[in-house]
Amino acid sequence: MFQPELNKIEAIIEGYFTEIDLPVIKMQWSPTPFAGQWGLSTSFFQAASQEIQRNEQKVNVPQRAQEMAHAVAERIGFECGFERVEAVRGYLNLYFKPAEFARRVVAEVLGKGVDFGRGSDRVEKVMVEYAQLNTHKTFHVGHLRNVILGSVICNMLDFAGYDVIRANYMGDIGSHVVKWMWNYLKRHNGEKPPQNSIRWLGDLYTEADNLARTDPTAEAEIKALFARWDARDPEVIALWQLTRQWSLDGFDAMFLRLGARFDKYYFPSEEEDDGKQLIADFIQRGIAVDGRPNEAVFVDIDKLAGEKKEKYRVLVVLRSDGTSLYATTDLPLAIRKFNDYNLAKSIYVVDVRQSLYFQQVFKTLELTGNSWANRCQHLAYEIVNLPGNLTMSSRDGTVVLLEDLLKEAVERAVAVVRKKNADLSTEEMHQIGEAVALGAIKYSMLDRENTKVVTFDWESALNYDGQAAPYIQYAHVRANSILRKNKNMIPSTKGEQVTLESSEINLIDMISRFPNEVIKAAEELKPLVISSYAFRLAQAFNDFYNQCPVMKAEEPMRSNRLRLVAAAKQTISNSLAILGITAPEAM
């Protein structure tokens, strides 16, 4: 946001380096770390170190860095739009003219509105595949992290300017589906799902799994049914289509509620034929080894890649009976994605347990001559466990159903709204409760490094205090509340505000950082960058709210503060939007 000023400073630094005969080093800028002051800083340790190494001098690096910083500071003078320039302990600190920069930041935010922080449009297409739920199974809290993470990754990339294709790939075939149908035919033939279809489907899956383990005839029967499915027996296909749709309808309702949307739905069932053909081709080209009928069809990746130590190991691409596996459909799907769209990147949001699998798939694609294989990326995240490090499993029934969590969370949130804000209508209370509950749940999934395990427990999942979405939403509400007192009019400035409180400066500083945080988050694919930023922004606003009266201030301070409140509200709203969290007007 302060690029013109920085460009001038960098030119001066470059000039200085040339003068002392040093190669030009790209300076790394960061906000000054001192509270109540607002500016940018950089250090000269690297430059000093380089110079000393080259001249083989015996000089202290921090000392030389300080000399350099001092020399640059002297060259900058006062013409570059900064209020103050100082050299401290090897750092060069540039302090903004608060009033001038405050006006500029606020004007930028108010001018751009919902697009404040949005990156300029890029031509690159990026596909993000997420929400690979299995049909005929339930939707539990373990899946929630995937759906939330995936959709926010999409939001981040979209906001950063990329052309994002949101892809969904739900497991609509496989042994779990056959097992489910087997049990259905045996015990529930003709039944239709109740209103609550996902729970019912999940219950029947658990039942099927239990029965399969106890019933001595199960294995043979399931295998026979699998064979009928594989032969496209019309009766089995009809049942499959019907029951599959029950699942898809239930999931769609849940996606809608979670705010996850998709541009493209792929299904393994639609990749199966291509997959088998591709595998046949692999066998012919000597890439896959056909061990049938006794062994499976597999690709010995290490051997093909010439790896000396075992790295990629062996990828099984087809069962010995010719039925398909994950890899059978993932390989042709990857190809289809790049055929459908000219992708700059193809991201797979799948939990960390499948890291080796995706390395195998991508390497196999590379070895079979797909030059784009290196544009595939597995975004691995850790799973959600229950206390005691218990992994949720629909097979074992050790799950917290998403609908149960949502129900409980919304009830609690509504109860708080009723207590805090009794004047609201029942409908408004419910809307706010939904926003708060979903926000809290989403935030707890996002405000954490992707690589860290989330332990789900009811108490912290339903805790709305501290670093959580409601805190940020509440800051938004407070800002809105002030603006409402002014009849939602954002005044024009009535002149320059000469003195700014430190809490005002910190708030403006935080607002000004938003565009860079967006870039960082999108580059690193880390929602944590935004969730953490949003909290710090809300903190800065609350501090301001506490210290700086707005409506009672004298002009021009009053108008300037109103504009600042509007800018803060907009920035909070924009960051929550990226996180897929609703910013309520009242709470």
Next chain:
RNA sequence: GCCCUAGUAGCUCAAUGGACAGAGCACCGGCCUUCUAAGCCGUUGGUUGAGAGUUCGAAUCUCUCCUGGGGCGCCA
């Protein structure tokens, strides 16, 4: 056995190789005739798992250990 990953305050977690390792929760003490107290302020809290190395500078990079989690030919 091999590979991946995590280890930071009592607990849950932050920290582009840079200034004094920061938040929240919990605990203790304050603040509502004031723009919504789902808030604010203050106090307490650290051998960054251990040890070595690289570097002017390491929670961060390298190596060796320790501990937890995960993965490794026909599950998804």
